[in-house]
Amino acid sequence: MAIYLDHAATTPVHPRVVDAMLPFLEQQFGNPSSIHAFGREIRNAVDRARDQVAEALHAESGQLIFTSGGTEADNLAVTGVATALREKGKDRVITASVEHHAVLDTCEYLEHLGFSVTYLSVDSTGRIRMDELERALDDRTALVSIMYGNNEVGTLQPVEEIGALARERGVFFHTDAVQAFGMEPLDVKSLPVDLLSVSSHKINGPKGVGALWVGREVPLNPLLHGGQQERRRRPGTENVPGIVGFGRAAEIAVAEQGRHREKALACRRTMLEELDRAEIRYTVNGHPEHHLPHILNLSFPGADTEVLLMNLDMEGIACASGSACTSGTLEVSHVLKAMKLPDELLRSAVRFSFGLGNDEENVREAARTVAEVVNRLTKR
């Protein structure tokens, strides 16, 4: 049996989430906008799911916009605020060089539209520098978009400090909390954030659904036009089974967060212990303390990422390089590059990410295989 250690890419759907979704794939097909009984029933289910996701974030239900996932939530946040504030002479966005491509590529698109974007550098642990952010903020700045926790190396950004500074300067702050959701306690009432993105399939929900939380008095232009859904901020007939599944997944994720965290940390420790026992040479990429519990990015000097991944796959270990493998060629990670990793470490990095279905036992087994493969590939 293969061992799945790639939960930062996607997660299995929780059986209780499947149970919650099934009625909406079978009998309950109505359109939530219809005024008849078929529609009303579905409207109630969507409202309930909205409450579940809102509760998980300590948000008001009315402040959530369901989207097609984390990517759309990020696009909507960045483009929505930037274009809404442009009329007020604010045409500047600040982000970080280690963001997910959903934010980075959106920012590049904004540059094409004539906006000015600052990409903050990071230190060797992947954290932005507050003084650099402080210098970058000016009267033209509409939005700061910095992720909560990084999907490749797990590094947590100083979101409290970033938000406090942004607030002081009257600049809106968006955070991509896709990886943090379900792992870190997220409370939009106490966090100094204005917009926050989450995604269902990273928390054992179905794919193709996510949400953007938008605080009060945040100007936001929609990306899509065409209907009344989501208060006109995201028109289009709702992905009802997906939304219902997302709601249930959010509820479970919060109820089991403590256990989930502990287990992820235990898996992480086990992986490192076994590699140490086998005397494997490795380095840990990311921040030694401020990191998400479930993401462990390691470099194995002397090995090559792509060869490692292929060999591990043949041995039944599913892990990743962190950066997506587009069209069959593995690109060097923009995150590790931004962290200025030496070439040898840049080209031998592998991301392990833990979740449902992992335990100390199968992680130990996986670690022994990793040790064997690394030994084989680095022996000369």
Ligand SMILES: *Cc1c(COP(=O)(O)O)cnc(C)c1O
């Ligand atoms: C997965 C991920 C996304 C994209 O979410 P989708 O629902 O897959 O579109 C965005 N940001 C981060 C940090 C992610 O890990």
